[in-house]
Amino acid sequence: MNLKQLSEKLGLSQTTVSRALNGYPEVNEETRRRVVEAARQHDYRPNARAKGLATGRAMAIGHVIPISAKFEIVNPIFADFIAGAGESYSKAGYDMLISVVRNDDEERVYRDMKSKGNVDGVIVHSPRLNDSRIGHLHEIGLPFLVHGRSSGCDIGYSWIDVNNRRAFERAARFLLDLGHRRIALLNGPEMMDFAIRRRAGFENALREAGIEPDPALMHSAEMTEGFGHRAAAEALALPEPPTAFLVASILIAIGVRRAIEESRLTMGRDISVVTYDDDLSYLRNGDDIPIFTAVRSSVREAGRLAAEMLISAIADPSLPHLDRLLEAELTVGQSTGPVPVRS
Amino acid sequence: MNLKQLSEKLGLSQTTVSRALNGYPEVNEETRRRVVEAARQHDYRPNARAKGLATGRAMAIGHVIPISAKFEIVNPIFADFIAGAGESYSKAGYDMLISVVRNDDEERVYRDMKSKGNVDGVIVHSPRLNDSRIGHLHEIGLPFLVHGRSSGCDIGYSWIDVNNRRAFERAARFLLDLGHRRIALLNGPEMMDFAIRRRAGFENALREAGIEPDPALMHSAEMTEGFGHRAAAEALALPEPPTAFLVASILIAIGVRRAIEESRLTMGRDISVVTYDDDLSYLRNGDDIPIFTAVRSSVREAGRLAAEMLISAIADPSLPHLDRLLEAELTVGQSTGPVPVRS
DNA sequence: GACGATTCTCAAAGCGCTTTGGCAGATCGA
DNA sequence: TCGATCTGCCAAAGCGCTTTGAGAATCGTC
Structure with missing residues (x-):
């Protein structure tokens, strides 16, 4: 079921159906009701690619998760970070695109994402000291948010980090x-x-x-x-x-x-x-x-927040850089005690 | 840089440039060389959405990863499975779309993916006994592969599992x-x-x-x-x-x-x-x-194989169901010994 | 009753690509 | 030499949506 079929079924033009569904004001409330009901009934959902092509927005965020080339290790915090971010994305109607990539390939992947146009922004994981990716993303003009910070990097950028x-x-x-x-x-x-x-x-x-x-x-x-x-x-x-x-x-x-x-x-x-x-x-x-x-x-909460921040940065590009510093809290468990007396 | 601009720059039609880039035979090798070179030089990459719209293929695979609603736990094996699958995807030029979802919402997500058309197929994670998702995916006609199996499910389907x-x-x-x-x-x-x-x-x-x-x-x-x-x-x-x-x-x-x-x-x-x-x-x-x-x-290897299998199933829908049963291997470590004599 | 303002709807263009169908010009066999 | 076949290229349609610009219909007002 696509827009054309739906509008024919309703005896309306594609324009009107589209506007009704997207909440534009210039459509009769009664008409809108009819349209929304029909869409629900036929389980109509606009084609993401066509919509993206028309609007120029992909409604997707990319995550490039690096694999340590030497040890082939996937940092286990990603699962939870992604879970947190995923919550925010689905609330906001965004998709999440993931690329698993050897360390050295990352910049190419960002460039690809930009020119292929399949994401509106990316989250940068595991920033290193003076990380070149930040300048690179600036250059190619892809909105991004860093999970962590990069000391020595003097360009302004959005980030969320723990203190x-x-x-x-x-x-x-x-x-x-x-x-x-x-x-x-x-x-x-x-x-x-x-x-x-x-x-x-x-x-x-x-x-x-x-x-x-x-x-x-x-x-x-x-x-x-x-x-x-x-x-x-x-x-x-x-x-x-x-x-x-x-x-x-x-x-x-x-x-x-x-x-x-x-x-x-x-x-x-x-x-x-x-x-x-x-x-x-x-x-x-x-x-x-x-x-x-x-x-x-x-880190799950960090994922949630990171996604929200990036989404709002994309929604309003005129916004200044966003950042957020989380404080870790100390909880005392059973693994610590006073220093033992020397025997 | 889009196709139109590139073709103008080359003094060729969009058709020819497109064919040259996609390896069609009806283009002069000399011309193809020129086109490929120009594309490389201008860092041209076809827009994924437009390409998808034109071809009807999303070049993306969806993963729906469920969160145990009660405990909010993300199974840590996902990180490695995804890493493995990601390798196969990037080799084959596919993107990976991830949705993190509360258990009960999964079927809606599959339906969305199908009608939004943003994936060509999905990997089903953590199948349960007699899992309803399998019948459901069959019904909506979205290619899929199950990581694991579902006892009691009598429909044929593709899967990869450990014995x-x-x-x-x-x-x-x-x-x-x-x-x-x-x-x-x-x-x-x-x-x-x-x-x-x-x-x-x-x-x-x-x-x-x-x-x-x-x-x-x-x-x-x-x-x-x-x-x-x-x-x-x-x-x-x-x-x-x-x-x-x-x-x-x-x-x-x-x-x-x-x-x-x-x-x-x-x-x-x-x-x-x-x-x-x-x-x-x-x-x-x-x-x-x-x-x-x-x-x-x-599980990383399983991810790699799962992705490959699904991709080939999508490439040739006439193929029969694929399946693969991996055997686990026993390695003896330091945690076992003969049963101790009762004291 | 005529006129402008407002409300609702529509046809058509455009997003960037692939693909169909066709058309020149070169090549070939008779 | 002429028609048939290939080769290399192109114009245009179409994928499914949004959005512009405009036109009918309705309304209120003088």
């Missing part, structure tokens, strides 16, 4: 307040902007407490359980092991716990762990009592 | 061979087809060994770490606790391990654990030596 620096500052201070002095940092890949900020927050808190960060206690890698386990096992085998770990994701924390238990130590008593928690739906930090002490911010 | 029944049969037999007699099953939600098959395989192996499955040892829920922990803690507190767990995902297994360790037992010695492993990129079962004994099948 990663403050989150890690608070987490580190919490451990320092418990008396910990040797704190290991298991960070995400430090070409990523969020990881840089987290490290800065961590180091800052240490220095404020008069402690010089020890490079031997700071590691950075893809945020997997395996990394957490390996790095923690190594750290615990040091002559002077850390008494606490500050880690960048629950998956890392799970690996750390495994290493702690393999060392016949008890988490929360012998060794403290604080983690960053994206509040992933399938990886909740305990059902009732949190397992890990954590700084938490829901 | 879940055999996987759990083998896993259970492995435990039985080690002497385990009380084996707990922590299964996925049993309205899901895969969970039903897994349970059948499990029960089958037990019965073959002359053991009647004990309902008190079989649990079914969303596959989270929390579920694994809770269910395992409860089971271990039974007067006659199980000596082994067979679980449906690594996340559950991680929860089980936590419960085991909280009970001051050692996994692999006191209690054995076998898990199903989707080979998720961010949740590898150990880097070198597998942590858990597991039956494994890569």
Whole structure:
């Protein structure tokens, strides 16, 4: 059923039917009622491509999700971010287009999307330090919003981010307040902007407490359980092991716990762990009592907001750049305790 | 830069330029070379909507990913499945459209996709027992492929699935061979087809060994770490606790391990654990030596294959239904051992 | 009752592409 | 040399929608 058929059935012109359906004022309310009813009855829905062609709007947002070329890892936070964004899109009548892409191919994909015209804007994921994609998107004139920020990038752009620096500052201070002095940092890949900020927050808190960060206690890698386990096992085998770990994701924390238990130590008593928690739906930090002490911010909520912001930016291009800084909240769980007395 | 402008620049008609670019034979090779070169130089790419409108093909595949309405959980395997499918799509020049949807809304979404015409086909995720979506898609005539199967559904359809029944049969037999007699099953939600098959395989192996499955040892829920922990803690507190767990995902297994360790037992010695492993990129079962004994099948590979199959089904609708049954492979890790002698 | 204002509806153009049908000019066989 | 066949190109229609510009019909007003 297309517009032509529907209008013939109603004995009206395509124009009138189209206007009636799209809420234009110059159509009799009685006529509109008839049209809307007929459309509902025949399950008519305008063809998205034709509509897009006529209006010049794709009613779709693109997400380019990078795959770490070396490790072939898909960051698990995408599932939840996408779920959040998807909610906002379906409310606003937008579709979501996803391209999974090797890191180096991203700019080509943006260019393609622009010239193929199948999206009205894109969300940029996992921004790196001084990320070239931002300038690139500016250049080709495709509206976009960054999930995260890119330090060193001096062009204005819209973004939504968590205050990663403050989150890690608070987490580190919490451990320092418990008396910990040797704190290991298991960070995400430090070409990523969020990881840089987290490290800065961590180091800052240490220095404020008069402690010089020890490079031997700071590691950075893809945020997997395996990394957490390996790095923690190594750290615990040091002559002077850390008494606490500050880690960048629950998956890392799970690996750390495994290493702690393999060392016949008890988490929360012998060794403290604080983690960053994206509040992933399938990886909740305990059902009732949190397992890990954590700084938490829901990545799903971030997805919801990101989509809303981008949509409104597209709706009114004259708007200034939008940004939003979310604060992570600290919740105390069972994984932290005062520094144990030396035996 | 659109076709008209490009053809004017070249002093050719739109027809010729279009044919040259699309590889039609009735154009001089020399002319084609010129056209292709000019297109490359001006970074010309045909507008996707216009092309779709003209050809009637959207060059896009839809994925409807359901959110469990009760728990708001996004199944983490989607990230990897999508990554795999995305690879095949970009090779074939297809886009991927994703809708995140509350369970009950799915059929409306399929209907929308069909009438809006923004996809050429869809992948159906998480099929349930006797899933109504299959009949529905048949009815509206939208090509589709099911990731999994739907027992009780008597219509023919294309699918790709793991041999879940055999996987759990083998896993259970492995435990039985080690002497385990009380084996707990922590299964996925049993309205899901895969969970039903897994349970059948499990029960089958037990019965073959002359053991009647004990309902008190079989649990079914969303596959989270929390579920694994809770269910395992409860089971271990039974007067006659199980000596082994067979679980449906690594996340559950991680929860089980936590419960085991909280009970001051050692996994692999006191209690054995076998898990199903989707080979998720961010949740590898150990880097070198597998942590858990597991039956494994890569969901990413399944995504790749699913996309390929659907694309070829769309390319040639006269093809009979395609299907593909993948076998999971058993890898022995550190989480299993012979049943301990009663103290 | 005539006139302008208002309300409702329509025909047609246009979005950017593919594809049909056809037309010159070159090539070939007899 | 002439008609038949190919080759290489083109004009125009059509995909399904929105939107412009305009025309009928209705209304209120003097």
